[in-house]
Amino acid sequence: MGIQKRLVGSYVVVIFLTVLILEIFLIVSVRFYYFHNVERILMNQAELSASFFQQYFADEDLEKQSDRLLKGFSHNSDAQVQIINLSGRLLQDSTGLHDDNNMIKYPDVQVAIQGEPGIWKGKDPSTQEAILAVSFPLQVNDVTVGGVRFVTSLTETFNTVNQITVVLICVGMLVIAIVTVLGLLLSWTITRSIKDLKQAADRMTEGDFSKRVPKRYQDELGSLADTLNMMASRILKSEQLKNDFISSVSHELRTPLTSIKGWVITLKSNRIDNKQLLHEGLDIIESEGDRLTRMVDELLDFSKLDNGRIAIHFAPVHLPALLHHIGRQLSPRATRQGILLEIQVDETIPTIQADENRLKQVLINLIDNSLKFTDDSGRILVHAHTTLGQVIITVEDTGSGIAEEDLENVLHKFYKVDQHTSGSGLGLSISDQIIKLHRGELRITSMVGKGTIVHIHLPI
Numbered sequence: 001m002g003i004q005k006r007l008v009g010s011y012v013v014v015i016f017l018t019v020l021i022l023e024i025f026l027i028v029s030v031r032f033y034y035f036h037n038v039e040r041i042l043m044n045q046a047e048l049s050a051s052f053f054q055q056y057f058a059d060e061d062l063e064k065q066s067d068r069l070l071k072g073f074s075h076n077s078d079a080q081v082q083i084i085n086l087s088g089r090l091l092q093d094s095t096g097l098h099d100d101n102n103m104i105k106y107p108d109v110q111v112a113i114q115g116e117p118g119i120w121k122g123k124d125p126s127t128q129e130a131i132l133a134v135s136f137p138l139q140v141n142d143v144t145v146g147g148v149r150f151v152t153s154l155t156e157t158f159n160t161v162n163q164i165t166v167v168l169i170c171v172g173m174l175v176i177a178i179v180t181v182l183g184l185l186l187s188w189t190i191t192r193s194i195k196d197l198k199q200a201a202d203r204m205t206e207g208d209f210s211k212r213v214p215k216r217y218q219d220e221l222g223s224l225a226d227t228l229n230m231m232a233s234r235i236l237k238s239e240q241l242k243n244d245f246i247s248s249v250s251h252e253l254r255t256p257l258t259s260i261k262g263w264v265i266t267l268k269s270n271r272i273d274n275k276q277l278l279h280e281g282l283d284i285i286e287s288e289g290d291r292l293t294r295m296v297d298e299l300l301d302f303s304k305l306d307n308g309r310i311a312i313h314f315a316p317v318h319l320p321a322l323l324h325h326i327g328r329q330l331s332p333r334a335t336r337q338g339i340l341l342e343i344q345v346d347e348t349i350p351t352i353q354a355d356e357n358r359l360k361q362v363l364i365n366l367i368d369n370s371l372k373f374t375d376d377s378g379r380i381l382v383h384a385h386t387t388l389g390q391v392i393i394t395v396e397d398t399g400s401g402i403a404e405e406d407l408e409n410v411l412h413k414f415y416k417v418d419q420h421t422s423g424s425g426l427g428l429s430i431s432d433q434i435i436k437l438h439r440g441e442l443r444i445t446s447m448v449g450k451g452t453i454v455h456i457h458l459p460i
């Protein structure tokens with residue numbers, strides 16, 4: 001069953017039940033009110049007549065006075081008035097029609113002759129009309145001498161009550177109809193958005209990320225549409241990045257391969273007696289081989305990181321020793337580039353739990369960046385100290401710096417400010433992931449033309 005049917009269905013059922021209960025309550029109340037009202041009026045009139053008799057006619061004979069009494073009693077009433085004697089004979093009738101010797105057959109008369117007010121609802125034996133009869137005893141000094149009976153037709157009341165009932169039922173049905181239409185409209189607005197989303201999702205499954213889902217309302221479905229749209233543009237962007245990456249990687253791989261091949265050809269064609277040339281060529285082949293290895297390692301690392309498959313092997317690491325070691329490893333390159341590489345380490349830094357190889361990888365990445373983006377006679381300072389239960393390592397250079405708009409992107413994979421610089425744009429992304437796996441944080445501050453500082457915070 002579709003959402004629309006479910007929504008409207010449950011909605012209508014609830015409203016229908018509510019209307020039904022309300023209607024039943026209203027109809028019962030209206031009936032009770034009308035019939036009770038008629039009853040009360042008759043009762044009042046009968047009681048008034050009985051007490052009128054007691055006050056003014058008590059000394060006289062009921063049968064002789066019945067004519068005058070009837071006039072008095074029926075004066076203020078539209079109802080049929082009857083006067084009955086103790087034996088149940090009808091003495092007077094305001095309609096003047098009846099001559100009935102056995103009024104005792106009516107339950108209300110029976111009760112009245114015994115001295116109590118009686119009430120009876122039933123059918124008129126001659127006309128079969130629904131009637132209400134109220135009888136009151138006529139008493140002289142607390143002794144019952146007869147009864148007065150007020151009879152009224154209930155047809156009018158039934159008609160009124162039925163009319164009201166019909167109106168109430170019509171109103172109820174109207175309410176249900178309006179609610180159903182509103183419910184259909186409302187659910188249509190929902191299902192329409194859902195259909196849009198479904199269509200868009202279907203298109204995305206087929207690999208088409210170009211179309212966007214229309215956002216119809218500012219609601220949960222609207223934000224779902226936003227999310228879907230955002231997802232589509234991210235996927236598009238990462239496709240783009242992937243393509244860029246493949247072309248840049250191919251290019252990167254090609255450069256060392258070309259140089260290796262070039263040297264191999266040179267060495268093959270020359271005679272081996274030129275030892276210096278041989279050495280030079282082999283050196284270059286070796287270093288290009290290393291470069292290739294490093295690049296492939298980075299790529300492997302990256303794909304592992306991307307799949308969350310990178311493993312961190314925590315072990316005690318003595319940071320000062322590690323930093324000095326890296327310094328010694330990279331200083332020949334720094335010297336070659338005419339850059340001053342300084343390591344300033346607080347020797348009292350306690351050993352921390354970390355993955356030494358991964359940490360080394362991060363630091364080499366950072367210093368490599370600094371070396372890459374700093375001109376000769378520049379300076380690179382690696383500094384480490386502890387504060388507030390954290391080790392803070394900074395790699396600071398006096399290089400080209402990174403513009404503010406690029407700063408937030410350099411941590412993204414494959415991002416390079418200048419596409420022509422060597423490297424795959426993965427170094428910082430990998431470093432950031434590794435530091436995060438150490439529950440630490442990597443932050444970059446930089447100023448164009450002044451230099452860059454990378455801060456690493458590691459918990460002790």
Ligand SMILES: Nc1ncnc2c1ncn2[C@@H]1O[C@H](COP(=O)(O)OP(=O)(O)OP(=O)(O)O)[C@@H](O)[C@H]1O
Nearest residue numbers: 369370373401410416417423424425426427428452
């Ligand atoms: N110290 C720095 N000074 C200036 N720019 C920097 C510095 N470090 C990083 N960048 C900028 O950030 C980009 C991304 O750096 P990242 O280390 O991620 O990649 P890469 O060095 O280009 O390639 P890889 O490290 O994978 O060989 C660099 O291309 C460079 O534009």
Ligand SMILES: [Mg+2]
Nearest residue numbers: 369423427428
């Ligand atoms: Mg780098």
